[in-house]
Amino acid sequence: MIPETINGKKVIPFKGVGKYKPTGRKYAPKISTSADYPLDGNKLVDSLKDALIKSGIKDGMTISTHHHFRDGDLIAVQIFDIAHEMGIKDLVWFPSASFTCHQPLIKYLEDGTIHHIEGSMNGPLGKFTTQGKMKGVGILRSHGGRYQAVQDGEVEIDIAVIAAPTADPFGNSNGVNGPSACGLLGFALADSQYADKVIVVTDNLVPFPCIPWQIHGNYVDYVVKVDQVGIPEKIVSGTTKITKSPDRLLIAELTAKFCEEAELIYDGFSFQAGAGGTALSIGIYFGEIMRRKGIKARFARGGSNKYLVDLLEEGLVEYILDGQTFDLDGVRSMRDNPRHVNTSPFTSYNYHGKGNFEGILDVVILGATEVDVNFNANVVTHSDGYLLHGIGGWQNCLFGKNVILPIPLFRDRIPVIRDEVTTICGPGELIDIIVTERGIAINPLRKDLINKMKNSKLPIKTIQQLKDEAEKICGKPKAIEFEEKIVAAIKWVDGTVIDVVKKIKE
Amino acid sequence: MSKIAETGNCGKEVRSDCKITLEITKSGGLKIEVISKVKPLFGDKIEALCRDVLKFFDIKNANLKIEDTGALDYVIAARIEAAVKILVSTDKEYLFPLIPENNSQTERETNRRSRLYLPGDSPKLALNAGIHSPDGIILDLEDSVAPAKKFETRILVRNTLRSVDFYGAERMVRINQLPLGLEDLRMVVNHNVNLILLPKCESAAQVKQVNDEIKALNKNKRKIWIMPIIESALGVINSYEIAASENVVSLAIGLEDYTADLGTQRTNEGTETFFARSQVVNSARAARVQPIDSVFSDVSDMEALKQNVLRSKALGFDGMGCIHPRQIPVIHENYAPDEKEIDKAMKIVNAFFEATEKGLGVVALGSKMIDPPVVKRAQRTIEQAIEAGKLSTDWRENYGK
Numbered sequence: 001m002i003p004e005t006i007n008g009k010k011v012i013p014f015k016g017v018g019k020y021k022p023t024g025r026k027y028a029p030k031i032s033t034s035a036d037y038p039l040d041g042n043k044l045v046d047s048l049k050d051a052l053i054k055s056g057i058k059d060g061m062t063i064s065t066h067h068h069f070r071d072g073d074l075i076a077v078q079i080f081d082i083a084h085e086m087g088i089k090d091l092v093w094f095p096s097a098s099f100t101c102h103q104p105l106i107k108y109l110e111d112g113t114i115h116h117i118e119g120s121m122n123g124p125l126g127k128f129t130t131q132g133k134m135k136g137v138g139i140l141r142s143h144g145g146r147y148q149a150v151q152d153g154e155v156e157i158d159i160a161v162i163a164a165p166t167a168d169p170f171g172n173s174n175g176v177n178g179p180s181a182c183g184l185l186g187f188a189l190a191d192s193q194y195a196d197k198v199i200v201v202t203d204n205l206v207p208f209p210c211i212p213w214q215i216h217g218n219y220v221d222y223v224v225k226v227d228q229v230g231i232p233e234k235i236v237s238g239t240t241k242i243t244k245s246p247d248r249l250l251i252a253e254l255t256a257k258f259c260e261e262a263e264l265i266y267d268g269f270s271f272q273a274g275a276g277g278t279a280l281s282i283g284i285y286f287g288e289i290m291r292r293k294g295i296k297a298r299f300a301r302g303g304s305n306k307y308l309v310d311l312l313e314e315g316l317v318e319y320i321l322d323g324q325t326f327d328l329d330g331v332r333s334m335r336d337n338p339r340h341v342n343t344s345p346f347t348s349y350n351y352h353g354k355g356n357f358e359g360i361l362d363v364v365i366l367g368a369t370e371v372d373v374n375f376n377a378n379v380v381t382h383s384d385g386y387l388l389h390g391i392g393g394w395q396n397c398l399f400g401k402n403v404i405l406p407i408p409l410f411r412d413r414i415p416v417i418r419d420e421v422t423t424i425c426g427p428g429e430l431i432d433i434i435v436t437e438r439g440i441a442i443n444p445l446r447k448d449l450i451n452k453m454k455n456s457k458l459p460i461k462t463i464q465q466l467k468d469e470a471e472k473i474c475g476k477p478k479a480i481e482f483e484e485k486i487v488a489a490i491k492w493v494d495g496t497v498i499d500v501v502k503k504i505k506e
Numbered sequence: 507m508s509k510i511a512e513t514g515n516c517g518k519e520v521r522s523d524c525k526i527t528l529e530i531t532k533s534g535g536l537k538i539e540v541i542s543k544v545k546p547l548f549g550d551k552i553e554a555l556c557r558d559v560l561k562f563f564d565i566k567n568a569n570l571k572i573e574d575t576g577a578l579d580y581v582i583a584a585r586i587e588a589a590v591k592i593l594v595s596t597d598k599e600y601l602f603p604l605i606p607e608n609n610s611q612t613e614r615e616t617n618r619r620s621r622l623y624l625p626g627d628s629p630k631l632a633l634n635a636g637i638h639s640p641d642g643i644i645l646d647l648e649d650s651v652a653p654a655k656k657f658e659t660r661i662l663v664r665n666t667l668r669s670v671d672f673y674g675a676e677r678m679v680r681i682n683q684l685p686l687g688l689e690d691l692r693m694v695v696n697h698n699v700n701l702i703l704l705p706k707c708e709s710a711a712q713v714k715q716v717n718d719e720i721k722a723l724n725k726n727k728r729k730i731w732i733m734p735i736i737e738s739a740l741g742v743i744n745s746y747e748i749a750a751s752e753n754v755v756s757l758a759i760g761l762e763d764y765t766a767d768l769g770t771q772r773t774n775e776g777t778e779t780f781f782a783r784s785q786v787v788n789s790a791r792a793a794r795v796q797p798i799d800s801v802f803s804d805v806s807d808m809e810a811l812k813q814n815v816l817r818s819k820a821l822g823f824d825g826m827g828c829i830h831p832r833q834i835p836v837i838h839e840n841y842a843p844d845e846k847e848i849d850k851a852m853k854i855v856n857a858f859f860e861a862t863e864k865g866l867g868v869v870a871l872g873s874k875m876i877d878p879p880v881v882k883r884a885q886r887t888i889e890q891a892i893e894a895g896k897l898s899t900d901w902r903e904n905y906g907k
Contacts, residue, residue: 246831247634384546412521412576413544437637473633473671475579477547 002497006489007116007136009154014498017427022352022494027153029194041170041208043223048075048201049082051222052159055197057083060090060115061158064195066187067097068163068175068324072234075163075201077104084113092136094155095119096146096187097390101234109134118155119146120380120390121488129487130386132503138387138488140380143187143323144349144356144396145491150190152352154495160191160198162215163229167202171220172213175325176335176342178204182232183304183325183334185214186344192219203229214342235326243277247408247437252278254458255365255406255435256285262452264363264402265289271363272301272397273308278406279365283307290316301348301361304330304340312340321357323348323393349396351493356396364400368407370421373463375428375443377405378421380490383414385422385480385504387488395493398430402449409436414477415470417463422480424499425490439466481505511592513658514585515627516573522630524574524582528589531567536560542574555579559586562600580669581629581662588658599664604698607671611729612700614755616676617641617893618733618796619825620837623680625650626659632666636673638831644678647690648705656682660693667697676700678733684712688719695723699730701755706763707734708741713751720753731755733798737763742782749793757790758827759783761800774810776817787822799826808836815840842894843887851887852897854880856905 002013012020037043045051057063063083065076076095083091089112093105096119103124108114116136121129129138141149149155164173165180175185180203192198192215200215201224210217243249255278259265271286273279283300284307290296296315300308302322306329311317313333320340325331333340349356358364368377369389379394381387397403407416417434432449434441439461442449453460461469482502492498509530516525524542538556540549556570559582570589572582580602587600621642624631627650635643645663647656667677679694680703681687687704694702704716713734720730734748737760741748749757761779765772772778783799790797799818802811811833818826819841826841828834843851853871858881861869869876891897 246638249832250637384544413578414547414576437634473578475548475551477544478550480546 002489002500003486006139006486006497011489012496014492014496017429020494020496022152026151027156027194029196041217043171043217043220044169044205045222045224048078048161048199048224048226051199051224052079052082054222055159055199057086057088057159059088060092062092062094062118062156064094064157064160064191065096066162066185066191067095067099068182068185068187068235069180069230069232070097070235071099071101072182072231073099073101073163074228074230075161076102079161080105080108080113084108084111089113090115090135093117093119094157096143097392098122098125100124120392121387122389126387126389130381130501130504131506132483132485132487134487137486138501139491140391140488141491142349142391142395142493143345143393144351145391145493145495146187147190147345147350148352148493148495149491150194151350152495157191157195158197160188160195162188162192162198162200164200164202164215165229165232166204166206166210167200167223168206168208168210168217169223170208171198171200171217171223172208172210172215173200173202173217173220174210174212174214176212176214176331177206178202180204180228180230180232181331181335182230182235183331184322184342186323186342188215189344189346192216197221199224201226201229203227232328232331235328243281245277248278249281251406251408251435251437252281252285254437254440255282255404256289258433258435258440258453258458259286259363259402259404260289261456261458262402262449265293265295267293267295268298269362270297270299270301270360271365272361272400273365274303274367274397276367279367280305280307282365282406283311287311287314287316302326302330304333306330309333309340312337321348345393345396349393349493351396352495356399358396358399359401361397361400362402364397364403366394366397366403366405368405368416370416370418371405371407371431371434371463372418372421372428373467375431375434375463376421376424377426377428377431378423379425381423381501383418383422383477383480385482387501391425391490395426398426402433403431404433404435405431406435409438409466409470410474413474415467415474417467417470419467423490423501427498434463434466436466438469441466509593511589513588513592514577516575520630521575522577522581522633523628524572524577524585526585526589527571528586528593529569530565530593531569533567535567536565537569539569539571540574541572542576544574544576551579552582555582556586559583559600560590563587563590563594563596563598565590565594577629578633578669580665584662584665585658588661591661592657602665602669604668605671607673608668608677608698610674610700612676612731614731616755617825617890618676618756618798619841620834621678621798621825621827622675622831622834623650623801623827623829626663626666626679627651627655629662629666632670635831636671636675638834639673640675640828640831640834641825642676642678642701643672644680644703644827646680648680648682656686660690664693664697667694667699678703680705681716684715687716691716691719691723695720695730696725698728701731701733703758704732704734705760706737706741707748708738709744710747710751713748713754717751717753733758735760736782736786738767739764742785745786745789746792749789749795754793754795756796756798756824757786757793758798759786759800774814783818783821783823791822796824797822799823801827801829802833803829805830805833808832811836812840839894842896843891847887848891848897851884851891852901852905854884855888856902858884859902
């Protein structure tokens with residue numbers, strides 16, 4: 001099922017959780033010398049095009065960008081406009097995530113400016129990829145997997161372009177200040193450390209020093225000043241608003257009740273609730289429980305937004321360890337509150353390090369497009385076979401102590417619990433609890449939780465019962481047909497390939 | 507004469523529904539066009555169902571277009587049946603088997619604290635209504651359904667009653683005002699509806715008309731209760747006779763229309779409706795039926811809802827209508843007995859058990875004799891307290907210790 005090579009590179013198939021042990025040493029970028037850089041620290045060049053030319057842009061290079069502005073990114077498309085204008089071909093785009101705003105890149109995938117994407121393939125890019133139209137094979141990685149791939153030398157970045165809301169001419173930069181403040185620049189950390197050339201683009205150039213320096217100028221080759229670097233209002237994407245749906249609120253309520261009854265919420269506990277509307281509501285219920293019990297959380301893991309910031313400011317959460325700010329309240333809090341700490345995929349997620357803090361978390365709330373009867377879950381494709389989402393931090397978060405997926409039992413008439421998921425992104429052994437509006441299933445491996453909840457009045461069912469219930473309501477969907485051609489590969493957190501996506505038969 | 511019928515709904519905001527465009531042709535067989543967001547997974551099943559429904563109605567030549575947003579089979583079939591019946595006169599009904607979960611009947615005393623209104627024409631809401639555990643779910647044929655949609659909505663409501671699991675909630679239908687309501691009855695009576703809401707009721711004669719029609723239609727002789735809604739000054743005056751009519755189990759009040767009839771505005775304090783609400787409670791109690799309050803329409807203000815429920819309970823009401831599932835827990839919690847009521851009920855019920863255990867025929871609390879209806883009411887209070895999670899089922903084990 002997993003081929004030996006992808007895009008001409010040898011790949012290792014998934015061997016099981018914690019089974020693949022890498023050998024050798026980390027990737028090392030070339031040694032630089034200050035002799036090659038202006039002694040006065042002024043690395044400003046005239047334009048992005050200038051910087052790209054000076055960085056030696058040419059056919060086949062790997063160019064990285066980041067999604068700190070989420071759907072408000074203004075830089076990625078400009079890079080490939082320039083490359084196209086220069087007649088450069090077969091580039092690899094290595095974003096930390098893609099959004100709808102990157103739809104214009106489809107024309108460059110069609111004309112060969114871009115060979116393939118290693119990142120996420122959302123929305124229109126996902127459709128394009130699944131239809132087999134991309135020249136190379138797309139590679140999807142988690143945020144931690146992206147750091148791991150760069151660190152291990154699986155991906156060698158030729159040019160990293162970092163859009164920074166504030167920077168100085170030396171290249172020190174941050175995301176918390178300036179008119180386009182978006183929070184933090186953690187996703188660009190690996191790129192700054194390991195890329196051959198690093199370009200910082202900013203619309204708020206300050207004299208040295210730019211404090212805080214989330215990105216160190218010592219890694220930076222060129223600095224470019226532009227009129228606008230991103231649209232910070234657009235970091236509030238559709239998935240980061242609290243749900244008004246009564247059904248989803250019910251799922252959130254059941255999740256919170258489960259956590260309380262299973263004693264997962266105790267004084268000094270920690271939790272991570274992601275960006276989805278249901279997850280946000282769960283955070284609010286957690287707040288109510290903590291208030292009622294007179295306890296607090298030691299830390300909460302961001303993505304942060306207003307609701308999490310409120311808990312921090314109320315003193316119910318002692319620290320927010322944040323990977324990404326989801327709204328402007330998150331940005332403000334990160335800038336002003338020393339207990340709101342910016343993190344990177346290195347500290348929080350990287351699997352090829354000396355541990356990371358995901359495993360310390362008590363409760364982790366995640367989403368999924370599908371779950372199978374063995375608790376394996378999918379986040380990248382929908383049941384119709386199309387790539388639609390990136391992995392984000394999802395795979396990395398599976399290492400939390402109690403991983404909960406609050407999901408509706410069906411969407412429209414498509415059951416979410418299946419015999420087999422369309423694409424495996426996470427192995428079932430790491431997924432503990434599925435909460436739907438019609439019942440809660442506990443992974444049979446979690447005998448402790450099953451035991452604890454055996455007298456609960458909550459609707460505890462087996463996953464098979466949930467699946468049967470969904471199919472009774474919706475009918476059993478037909479299996480989707482695929483062609484043999486592989487269009488994308490899903491990497492596990494250790495760089496092995498856990499599954500592939502095939503071209504859809506149309 | 508036009509031979510094209512359109513039924514159902516589609517559009518950006520619509521989900522779990524479909525739009526049917528049906529044209530009956532002279533030749534060429536059945537041409538089915540399926541446009542659906544779930545086509546890769548269910549397209550074949552949808553097309554087969556379309557064919558089956560058309561075949562059932564003996565339609566051999568037609569062009570049928572379905573624009574689907576994830577409708578379940580019972581919705582698709584209802585939409586097609588309605589389209590067929592716009593074009594062709596037939597008494598046949600394309601019925602799915604009644605799901606076993608919907609075989610239940612309800613009692614005169616069944617809890618009716620919350621009844622959730624659903625527009626009859628909105629299948630997405632019906633599907634998940636039961637998971638929010640209201641006491642009753644109302645499929646509305648009256649105010650929430652546009653006149654042009656009444657015909658097809660009846661068919662959809664019929665199918666909903668047969669196919670959708672309400673997870674134990676009482677299955678209710680609000681029919682239209684008479685005489686249109688009588689046509690509604692023809693479509694729902696034999697499909698296991700538990701209770702009919704009769705809107706804008708002004709006289710016992712109207713209730714009798716409905717009850718007679720139900721009796722005439724009711725093939726399986728199942729219990730079908732009636733909840734008249736008083737929505738006018740005249741209705742308030744006649745409320746006792748209405749409440750005392752056969753098969754009436756609850757008497758509800760609808761305040762929007764009532765205040766309009768009075769020529770006044772509805773306020774949160776409710777001074778203007780105090781008389782009507784008290785009169786309805788009084789009539790209902792006199793007739794030994796449940797008095798049920800009007801809906802509270804600000805769905806975002808749960809604190810105001812709570813205050814409204816507490817006032818309503820103090821006036822003597824047993825329950826109220828709701829228009830959003832999130833109102834249900836607030837309603838249940840606040841109609842539930844409070845600490846004082848529970849304490850008193852525990853004393854009485856405990857005395858009753860002790861008397862029974864000792865073989866005594868008479869229940870006494872201290873020197874006071876307690877009548878059987880008082881015991882029964884106390885038992886009911888205990889049940890309600892347990893349901894609301896305010897008392898554990900084994901409360902007697904530790905009682906008095």
